[in-house]
Amino acid sequence: MAGTLREQDLLEIIDQQAQRFEHLEAENRALKAENARLKKRLEDLERKSRKYAAPHSRETRKADPKPSGRRAGEGLFTYKRAPTPEQITQVIEVNTPNTCSLCGFSGELLFKRQDKVWITELAAEGAQQLTEYRVPVMVCPACGSTVRGVHPNLAADQYGSTAHRCGPRLKASLQVLHHEVGLPQRRLPRVLELTTGIRITQGAVTQGAQRLAEDAGPLATHVQTLEADLRAAAFVHHDDTGWRISAGQAWVSIFRSAQTVLFTANHQHTNIELRKVLGDAFQGVLVCDRFKVYDSKLLDQVKQQKCLAHLIRNADEVAAGEQKRPGRGHEYGLRLAQVFRDGIKFHQRFHEGWCTREE
Template sequence: MLDLWLGTLAVTMLGMGSEVTEKDLFEIIRRQPEQIDQLIGENKALKADIARLKKRIEELERRERKYAAPFSREKRTTDPNLPGRRPGEGTFAHKSPPMTEQITGTVEVDTPNTCPRCGCMGPLIFTRQDKVWVTELVPQNAMQVTEYHVPVMACPQCHHAVRGDHPAVNSDQVGATAHRLGPVLHATLQTLHHELGLPVRRIGRVMDLLGGLQITQSAITQAAQRLAADGSPLAIHVDALQAQIQQAPFVHHDDTGWRISAQNAWVGTFRSADTVVFRANLRHTNVEVREGLGQNFAGVLVSDRFSSYDSRFLQDVRQQKCLAHLIRNADEVAAVLQRRPGRGELYGRRVAQVFREGIQLHRDVTMGKCTREEYAQQGEFLTLRLDALLNRAPPKSQANERLRLDIMKQRVLDRLWRFLKDPAAASLVPAGTTWRRIKGKDGQPGEQVTVQAVLGMKRTLSNGAELPAYVITRDFEQVV
């Protein structure tokens, strides 16, 4: 502050020339506090701008890595509109019965002979014959409409109406809901949206082109909501998949950015050798990881180096850090230091090379290119190379030092080379992780429906390849 005052005083005196009086000096001294306060205010404003710009740079870098969901708005709508059409907008009608020339087959439903209300076992009185229809897709993608003649009988004792029963006809399929879609068609619609990512608004056009089927966007969405409701067959199927994950010998877990009503959220992937489960959460902590794995998880958790996995609640869970994430972290550090003078980028490259050779070694033993003895020897050599990179003098670069300390922490916890000494961990280092961003809705119920519907359909193989689409459709049909 004294230097600033002296410098300002010297500049002022030079500007005034040699004729500087005592009054001028007192005026200069009087103005000094104001100038100092002004400079302090400008300094604070500049610091605030620097902090704001740094935060903005970090946000742009995260978006460039596509960690946050790119398809949602940044701000929540203050007064969002309710879903559905407004009164007086559009045509409100139920699905009309098919035309006579559209009916491709007729099924006569057996006449009931028992009243479920009073238990009468005698012959029932015929009152009328209901007609219901089920529109279905045949393997050739041609529309197939089946008409069911359902006899409606009357009990002679209590006059209760008794309808004929058929496996393909629901008991409440009558009146305005007599015309419904079949399970294969429902499975196809949900697969087009959740598995292939086709927007719901365009599915109706696709079905119209394939077989002349007229279906609305709301019908597809409401079918997904009914399908994913708690207690539904799909929900039970999802619980079974979750149980398989919790009993698996190894589970890969990773999170990606998500949005729920313009709020930051995450979708976590739990993947075993033959099952994938997606879970949408508003938080990204160890609680969500433990909920997915269960309290009695005895397998190996494969993950990145996020801090939630280092929680004391997960200290008893055996872990293997994903080498692909470690390679990416080391490559990013090397890429940043490559633009700076010196040889700092070599450290990150050497670390990444060790992990790449570890993945290649695992592939070789999996494909039978090397024996177990060679696998152990080369694994010991890789361990010594990595230890030499970690147990050294701290690098001059702060980025390299952070990378070294983070990897050393996982090395001390024995979470880097578990696949080298665990014979049962044959798939701890996959060739690639299957991940596809799910296109979601804007509200929280829609998110739950989207994720849960994908849960019932999504299956992967241990090498990351997805099963054929017809298998997914078949599995989905079983739970419709």
């Protein structure tokens, strides 16, 4: 009898020790999760103190901003001079117009003068290419209006102080140097002059970017192609981060599929901006966080996969908050986070060929 009691007591002690060990192990995991969360919080605060994702801003907009460029009636236009004949590498004669665009007269127009306009371009070999276009300027005998010759490479307002412009290859190279290579706009003119001998202003770089972003421009057309690729993708990841546009609060959205990445800047963060890119009939899976934007009724028919990284972080935070409270809430949070982590590992091993879908 006594020996049986001693054995039972021993079993109870072992059971108590096992429970105590399990409790300490869960508490240790919770402390590790809390430590990791605090470290990440400290890193975020240190990073914010020295670096911002958005461009530097004073958070206020000038009440009366001045437009760029030379003021009308002030000074002389002396920066861009006409090239010398030795600099001209190609001459193109523009066809003489025979129709008045103002009154519709069709026939022989009266010769008024011949304008010379130029396009400075980068040659395929990297050397400077300067093309002169000799544009006939005619006078309509019916109404007396001026009619200029038309060429597909020339803009309708390319004359006078804006007669000398940059070609599309040169403008694209400038934007690549700025946005991809990371050269500041103020340094681009000097770099271009040193490497190619072409002289431009910082304002030309800025205005070139604005023209590229215009509707129906090359950049807008390329963005439309990327949006079409995203709409046809099997899955698309989407997330937003804070930004600023003209000193005002804004958001930058990222859309990423297996083959396509698209960034968009918006003044708002609603389902409207999301549906503008993915459309109203997206058949793929939208991978996103738990922000309320994705709970819109307009997205009820869209299959969604919540980002596991967000869920793991949320579970760790719940476990840390429940650590010293009664019950096993902190253990549940830790186990839930571990299930997600194991799922990610198995997913990686499956795609690496280490296991089958059934396994």
